[in-house]
């Protein structure tokens with residue numbers, strides 16, 4: 001009896017020792033909501049980021065083998081130093097140099113967003129990667145082939161066992177790991193953040209402060225909260241691009257009222273994310289402000305905020321434009337842009 005009892009205790013212990021590489025050994029990562037941020041949307045309790053889950057998610061994010069040509073990884077179109085956008089590319093090109101129809105958005109603070117993609121094609125971060133993974137012009141991947149590739153790769157096999165209690169190499173765990181990596185990619189250390197939290201290095205100069213006041217009165221009804229988005233879909237008066245005729249939110253809802261509405265993007269690190277708008281039509285922040293002051297097109301779905309007292313657009317003087325741009329550059333967060341935890345190497 002005594003010996004059996006002893007063995008019963010020892011066997012799992014020996015087993016877990018000899019097999020320690022593959023054991024579920026994960027440790028939670030610290031995820032903090034900065035005091036100037038809005039409430040979390042992502043239910044972090046259902047998929048808490050852990051050391052190994054994050055490591056696995058990062059490996060997936062930078063692995064070209066997830067695409068049909070073995071080259072195009074998520075990181076190919078989402079480059080860290082450009083705030084995880086595809087800098088210099090109006091449209092991102094994926095496998096075989098096929099070109100999509102939208103500009104690649106930044107990856108940052110995704111756990112605070114209620115919808116993803118410019119038209120809100122998905123409202124859950126865990127499902128988002130299925131779109132690029134299987135899109136014929138992006139990665140053109142095959143989920144079964146990816147699972148089988150990972151099953152044959154010793155590093156993936158080990159990481160899945162370490163990161164998930166059920167140790168399974170499957171699509172569900174792969175998507176959870178990608179979310180863990182993306183959820184941890186937060187940007188909350190810009191000059192503006194320090195200013196908002198009364199921290200050292202957080203004083204705005206005269207132009208920046210004037211720009212912030214202008215922003216609050218002219219832009220913040222849509223670019224709301226310290227994330228600079230209210231997560232809504234709006235028509236900000238861009239002229240229709242006939243070659244693409246991207247109908248925006250209508251694509252998802254089929255509601256006439258949603259024609260040409262696009263997700264209000266966060267403006268964090270906006271100085272690094274040119275070109276701008278869903279189709280990358282503007283190369284500079286100056287041209288974005290010229291649009292708001294003199295380029296807004298009236299249409300049945302134009303946002304009422306941009307048509308007040310019969311005037312279309314947001315009147316801005318040259319000085320006000322300079323001040324707004326000075327403010328927008330305080331949203332650049334070098335800590336996030338260079339954080340080694342998020343980089344490929």
Ligand code: HEC
Nearest residue numbers: 073074077092093094102103104105116117118129132138
């Ligand atoms: C070929 C370039 C390309 C590749 C590869 C790519 N993306 Fe994207 N990504 C885009 C574009 C373009 C959009 C915007 C699409 C839209 O709005 O319809 C986008 C949107 C997103 C968004 C939504 C962001 C937001 O604020 O709405 C997330 C998250 C994202 N991608 C993550 C990923 C992940 C994870 C992968 C790899 C599995 C990936 N992307 C691969 C180009 C790419």
Ligand code: HEC
Nearest residue numbers: 218219222234236262263264265276277278288292303305
């Ligand atoms: C009526 C709501 C609304 C107002 C007001 C508004 N915006 Fe926007 N903004 C949007 C929407 C919607 C988009 C995305 C449109 C698209 O991609 O087609 C956008 C896009 C942008 C972009 C491009 C971001 C990127 O990453 O591509 C910038 C920069 C910008 N706005 C700055 C401003 C500034 C500065 C003001 C104030 C002068 C302002 N916006 C006022 C709704 C608004």
